Amino acid sequence: MSHPFVDNQAWSGLKQAIVSLAKQEVMSRFNQIGYEVKKDGSLLTEADTSMQQQVTQLLKREWPEFALLGEESSLEIQQAALDHPNGCWVLDPVDGTTNFANHIPFFSVSLALLIAGKPVAGLVYDPARDELFSARVGLGAELNDQPLNSPQITPPxxxxxxxxxxxxxxxxxxxxxxxxxxxxxxxxxxxxxxxxxxxxxxxxxxxxxxxxxxxxxxxxxxxxxxxxxxxxxxxxxxxxxxxxxxxxxxxxxxxxxxxxxxxxxxxxx
CATH class of the missing domain: 3.40.190.80 (D-Maltodextrin-Binding Protein; domain 2)
Incomplete structure (x- = not known):
């Protein structure tokens, strides 16, 4: 099954939507909210839950054929998503919640699409710096829509x-x-x-x-x-x-x- 982001318009639309939601649901809450402690000792904020809800709605509306595996979902829902025959999205609505909760401006929204058990598209958005890293399998990586290439020198x-x-x-x-x-x-x-x-x-x-x-x-x-x-x-x-x-x-x-x-x-x- 081919993935939908060979089409540049669909890919561009997804990137723009995630950036917009991150500014609305995550960055707007920075320095303004508290947090709770989850059973595993990690932190959870209103930004985590709100961003996951909004991204879930977006993805179900635009690409209902894929399941969604979110960090804030139950283990049962996560495993069911991973086992979905069409593939699934993998979402971390706020990666770096401890930073976010402690007013440290280093956190991100991470989203990947897995098909046949492999990532075919991924994006990571840093709202504090307005930097969007993205990649599609076989098509290279980008930073804010410009080609991103790792240095090929080999320092000691x-x-x-x-x-x-x-x-x-x-x-x-x-x-x-x-x-x-x-x-x-x-x-x-x-x-x-x-x-x-x-x-x-x-x-x-x-x-x-x-x-x-x-x-x-x-x-x-x-x-x-x-x-x-x-x-x-x-x-x-x-x-x-x-x-x-x-x-x-x-x-x-x-x-x-x-x-x-x-x-x-x-x-x-």
Whole structure:
């Protein structure tokens, strides 16, 4: 089954709609609302629930043939969506809710379309910077409708900036990274979807995260792939899997840089 976004008009319309909804439902609430704590300890705000409701309505109206897997849906609904024969949307209405709830302007809306168990289209919108990262399989990646290509130079690790999430790494690896880092400097921003996109844009050369969900990485993974970047899991498998379970992610601006980075990590385990 072909996906609907080979057509540029449909793709452009979806991007414009998501940007508009993000400004209306997410950015308009920034610095204005509190949050509640979910059972898993993560945060939930009115922006999360409102954005998911509005995007769900949009997608059901325009593309009713696809199911929707939203972060704020129940596990049963998520699994049913993933099993849908036509494919499904994967939505994170606010990726970086902790940042959002604490008035830190680094969060995003992430949306991907999976067909036959693979991402075919994805977008990540950063409303604080008005930056829209997007990709369609085989058609390349874009930032605000301009081609996005990852740098293809291969710097030594000691000159790389790493986007590293220490919190979700095993303690031995986190410790050696903190005390004997192979890179020049490290950052941790708090939105997985944007992390992938920033590596795609060369805003950091290497990336490491120990435990991310499908809705965190589906769109960003495709954007990095289409931009010319590369990734694998800590155990050298493909990061993307058509399942809800958590995944580790090692990524870089290109395959040769990924090889250097992953080989170094392997020597520490």
């Amino acid at each position: 690790l000691k000159r790389c900036v790493g986007i590293i999430d220490f919190k979700r790494l095993d303690a031995p690896l986190a410790t050696v990274l903190a005390t004997q880092a192979p890179y020049a400097s490290q950052r941790s921003f708090g939105s997985v979807a944007l992390d992938w996109c920033w590596i795609a844009a060369g805003r950091g050369q290497i990336y490491l995260h120990g435990n991310q969900s499908l809705w965190d990485y589906a769109a960003g993974w495709l954007i990095l792939e289409e931009a010319g970047g590369a990734s694998c899991s800590l155990d050298a498998e493909a990061v993307f899997q058509n399942k809800i379970g958590k995944r580790s992610a090692v990524a870089a601006i290109n395959q040769s840089t990924l090889s250097l980075w992953h080989e170094w990590i392997q020597t520490q385990q």
